[in-house]
Amino acid sequence: MLNRKVVLDYILECLQGMVADDQEIKPDSDLVNDLGLESIKVMSLLMMLEDKLDISIPINILMYVRTPEQLLDALLPHLESANGTL
Template identity: 55%
Template structure:
């Protein structure tokens, strides 16, 4: 079963694999300004998360997301729809 906490931890794990200075990755890190994720890396992140949760995540989810915590919170609805209540 997935919880908001496990979703956040999975987002952080995926990011730490992608970011050179992975020790700087935290729940409230700015994905662009702090971690340097440009559009291609953001798409890679979404693809990793899609594989992790076996679901399709619309790209427009990124419009209102600036931190890993916000991304995890936005993913909850998609995970719930696919796997049941979080």
């Protein structure tokens, strides 16, 4: 069953595969400044999330996202419309 913790854990898991092994990823890590993600990696992250969560993620949500936690908050309306309240 999907809930905030499960989705955030999956976001962090995906990010761990995109950065150096010794780099710590926290819910408030900045995707660009702390983790060094380039636009292609951010797009890959969105595609992984779309596949796993079976939702369509509009690209414009990235304008308001700097951290994994903010990404979760931006995804919630899309997740809730597909799955009900989380």
